[in-house]
Amino acid sequence: ANHNVNVQTPWYLPQPATFNNQPDIAVIGGGIASLFTALSLLNRGAKVTLYCEDEQPALNASGNKQGAFYPQLSDDDLCNIRFYIHAFAYAHQRLHWAIKQRIEFEHEFCGVALCAYDDKSSLKLKKIFSYQWPTNLYRQLNQTELSQSVGLPLPCGGGFIPQGGWLAPRQFVQNTFAHLQQSGLIVKTQQKVTALLQTDKGWRLTNQQGEIFNHDIVVLANGHKLNQFPQTERLPLYPVRGQVSQIPTSENLVKLKSVLCYDGYLTPANQAKTSHCIGASHVRDSEDRRFSDQEQQENQLKIRRNLAMDWTKEIDTTGNQALIGIRSAVRDRIPMVGNVPNFVQQVEDYKNLFNLRRRKQSIKNAVNFDNLYLVAALGSRGLTSAPLLGETLASLIYNEPLPISEDIIHCLSANRSWIRKLLKGTPVK
Numbered sequence: 001a002n003h004n005v006n007v008q009t010p011w012y013l014p015q016p017a018t019f020n021n022q023p024d025i026a027v028i029g030g031g032i033a034s035l036f037t038a039l040s041l042l043n044r045g046a047k048v049t050l051y052c053e054d055e056q057p058a059l060n061a062s063g064n065k066q067g068a069f070y071p072q073l074s075d076d077d078l079c080n081i082r083f084y085i086h087a088f089a090y091a092h093q094r095l096h097w098a099i100k101q102r103i104e105f106e107h108e109f110c111g112v113a114l115c116a117y118d119d120k121s122s123l124k125l126k127k128i129f130s131y132q133w134p135t136n137l138y139r140q141l142n143q144t145e146l147s148q149s150v151g152l153p154l155p156c157g158g159g160f161i162p163q164g165g166w167l168a169p170r171q172f173v174q175n176t177f178a179h180l181q182q183s184g185l186i187v188k189t190q191q192k193v194t195a196l197l198q199t200d201k202g203w204r205l206t207n208q209q210g211e212i213f214n215h216d217i218v219v220l221a222n223g224h225k226l227n228q229f230p231q232t233e234r235l236p237l238y239p240v241r242g243q244v245s246q247i248p249t250s251e252n253l254v255k256l257k258s259v260l261c262y263d264g265y266l267t268p269a270n271q272a273k274t275s276h277c278i279g280a281s282h283v284r285d286s287e288d289r290r291f292s293d294q295e296q297q298e299n300q301l302k303i304r305r306n307l308a309m310d311w312t313k314e315i316d317t318t319g320n321q322a323l324i325g326i327r328s329a330v331r332d333r334i335p336m337v338g339n340v341p342n343f344v345q346q347v348e349d350y351k352n353l354f355n356l357r358r359r360k361q362s363i364k365n366a367v368n369f370d371n372l373y374l375v376a377a378l379g380s381r382g383l384t385s386a387p388l389l390g391e392t393l394a395s396l397i398y399n400e401p402l403p404i405s406e407d408i409i410h411c412l413s414a415n416r417s418w419i420r421k422l423l424k425g426t427p428v429k
């Protein structure tokens with residue numbers, strides 16, 4: 001029986017996989033989303049093969065030297081905020097698991113400071129404060145307190161997330177994949193999957209070299225390229241290019257004790273106390289991975305504009321050190337996890353959804369592609385969301401109770417944007 005049956009919302013019904021004994025699962029990816037999905041599947045005894053198009057994992061969005069680790073607490077939708085709070089708490093435990101396994105990765109749970117640098121940001125932070133979260137999650141600090149927390153003078157107060165921090169995503173993802181290989185993960189690099197074909201036994205993958213591989217179950221966790229298959233092309237995902245700059249440390253910058261967020265972010269010095277990361281640009285609908293002079297300068301100008309303290313003059317991006325990655329995003333700002341919905345079938349089955357509900361008529365369960373799953377749209381917070389997304393997906397595949405509340409599961413469903421329209425009686429084409 002499906003543990004997750006809810007007759008109230010059959011259009012969001014999460015559907016487990018079918019398999020005998022040990023499932024043979026292909027995960028397409030190489031970034032942090034695929035990493036945590038593979039981990040949660042291996043923990044349940046699955047046979048897992050990773051297909052990664054690059055020579056190594058973590059060469060795209062998950063390829064940065066330092067990334068900020070903290071929940072998105074500012075959102076008009078409380079469901080999104082609740083998701084990130086759960087995800088953050090869970091990610092903490094996963095990172096501590098990795099530390100215990102002696103997986104090497106630079107990190108510091110040094111806190112994340114959110115600056116109220118203008119009216120708009122100060123309003124946002126006041127709104128976060130109004131929820132009265134426990135102080136170990138969020139604190140409101142005045143100018144003196146916030147300056148003390150970050151170790152450098154600031155022109156404003158703001159918020160502080162004491163359990164946040166930073167980690168080295170590329171090092172973390174690559175070393176954790178190496179660790180998982182010791183527990184049986186098969187990693188296939190330079191294997192771009194170009195086609196997915198459903199067979200009577202599962203799925204047949206074709207790679208760029210024209211080779212064919214069969215698996216019982218497929219998980220798509222391939223970042224901004226996820227909607228490049230016919231089965232996923234109608235998902236409302238879009239790419240957002242980002243350039244993060246690496247800068248040398250300096251007399252004052254080295255004093256930075258926590259991650260500093262304004263209309264951008266600056267990390268404390270790396271472990272060697274030589275450099276920082278400052279970022280990042282957001283260029284919607286761009287998949288261009290070339291270095292941009294303009295974005296490099298913007299990364300430096302933003303902090304000077306927002307904070308205008310003397311020490312910000314020490315920020316020097318002219319060495320032109322940077323990493324460029326492509327995020328995958330959706331309009332409603334939280335990831336997608338679960339079944340890959342069959343767009344054509346759902347739009348047909350639910351074209352009268354509004355009236356069917358009004359007349360209290362029976363409504364079909366959502367039609368999805370059997371044994372095909374996704375983890376998508378991690379946006380700008382993948383380091384925080386990936387562990388819980390991976391665990392949720394593995395729970396679903398294995399027909400276990402899901403580790404997130406049901407209303408949040410609905411918010412994470414890949415068909416949500418079509419369903420919201422259909423529920424209102426708006427056609428989806």
Ligand SMILES: Cc1cc2nc3c(=O)[nH]c(=O)nc-3n(C[C@H](O)[C@H](O)[C@H](O)COP(=O)(O)OP(=O)(O)OC[C@H]3O[C@@H](n4cnc5c(N)ncnc54)[C@H](O)[C@@H]3O)c2cc1C
Pocket residue numbers: 028029030031032033034051052053054057058059060061062063064066067068069070191192193194221222223224225226241242243244279280281323324325326327376377378379380381382383384
């Ligand atoms: C500049 C920048 C700064 C960021 N800063 C932060 C931050 O401070 N904190 C934070 O939490 N997040 C940050 N993010 C966002 C975060 O990095 C992403 O949310 C996260 O890395 C997404 O992980 P992913 O696994 O979904 O995608 P990716 O890391 O992009 O991985 C996708 C993988 O899929 C593989 N692939 C794609 N197509 C195929 C195919 N057809 N066949 C086989 N393999 C394929 C690629 O090789 C790649 O390895 C930042 C992103 C950028 C770009």
